[in-house]
Amino acid sequence: MRVTLLGTGDTTGTPTVGCDCDTCRAARDRGVQRSRFSVHVANDRTGESLLVDFSPDFRQQFLTHDVDVPDAGVVSHIHFDHLDGLGNAYRVVDDDLPVYAADETDPVTGESVADTVRSKYDYLDRVTVRDATPHRAERVCGLDVTLVPVDHPPLVCYGVVVEDPVTGAKLSLTGDTSYDVPEESRAALADPDLLLADAIVPASLCEKHPLGGSHHDADGVPRTFGTKHMTREGALSLADDLDAARARLVHVAHFYPADEAFDDPIAVDGETYDL
Numbered sequence: 001m002r003v004t005l006l007g008t009g010d011t012t013g014t015p016t017v018g019c020d021c022d023t024c025r026a027a028r029d030r031g032v033q034r035s036r037f038s039v040h041v042a043n044d045r046t047g048e049s050l051l052v053d054f055s056p057d058f059r060q061q062f063l064t065h066d067v068d069v070p071d072a073g074v075v076s077h078i079h080f081d082h083l084d085g086l087g088n089a090y091r092v093v094d095d096d097l098p099v100y101a102a103d104e105t106d107p108v109t110g111e112s113v114a115d116t117v118r119s120k121y122d123y124l125d126r127v128t129v130r131d132a133t134p135h136r137a138e139r140v141c142g143l144d145v146t147l148v149p150v151d152h153p154p155l156v157c158y159g160v161v162v163e164d165p166v167t168g169a170k171l172s173l174t175g176d177t178s179y180d181v182p183e184e185s186r187a188a189l190a191d192p193d194l195l196l197a198d199a200i201v202p203a204s205l206c207e208k209h210p211l212g213g214s215h216h217d218a219d220g221v222p223r224t225f226g227t228k229h230m231t232r233e234g235a236l237s238l239a240d241d242l243d244a245a246r247a248r249l250v251h252v253a254h255f256y257p258a259d260e261a262f263d264d265p266i267a268v269d270g271e272t273y274d275l
């Protein structure tokens, strides 16, 4: 499978609109972007494409990068930066776009992610929402796709495992999550050829968060920024825990200091990986 990182930024992206910080300026100087989150997975055996999350930057992403229009999609959770690009499917996708989302009821919204996507995009007759039960693989675009619960309070959110049943290649995405990923989900995400891990800011920025950091390591470094996202250190720690052959850090904010923001393994839009 060929994995293209279409969007590697957090909800404001880098550069951020109206921002003149050193990091946003450095991104403009380098001609790189971290647009809102989305990952394209092409199955080179079947010629089909799966899109993980529908970025509000969908149109620009598909105009910029050499990828096919998706044949199916997966939605990790209902936040704007992961879902609200789905409207772009209108008159762009062929006949029908199956979109897989979790079927568990979120106690906060009283509906599942699948229910919310269904009601919000009810007017799009080319989108068919398919209920997916967490931890149960669905065969999508010739790949085995599994949603696994992660920790992104207050909403439910899911990591995604994509495996090629023929080649054995494995891609794991953490989704938006704290370091507190449940054991059963860690087992499902483990041993990927590529891990894409939420790493919104470096741990040093936790002191600027009203809730600080949490899930500290043995040296007192916070692996979670506030309650919702991993720090860079948390994401690297999780990559270690999961024995990832390779990890790229995604969902990255412009708050990284400019002299760290473009260091390995922090991703930028347009990276491709053949697994």
Ligand SMILES: [Zn+2]
Residues within 6 Å of the ligand: 015, 016, 019, 020, 021, 022, 023, 024, 025, 254, 255
């Ligand atoms: Zn900025």
Ligand SMILES: [Zn+2]
Residues within 6 Å of the ligand: 077, 079, 152, 176
């Ligand atoms: Zn989110």
Ligand SMILES: [Zn+2]
Residues within 6 Å of the ligand: 010, 011, 037, 079, 081, 082, 176, 251
């Ligand atoms: Zn997000």
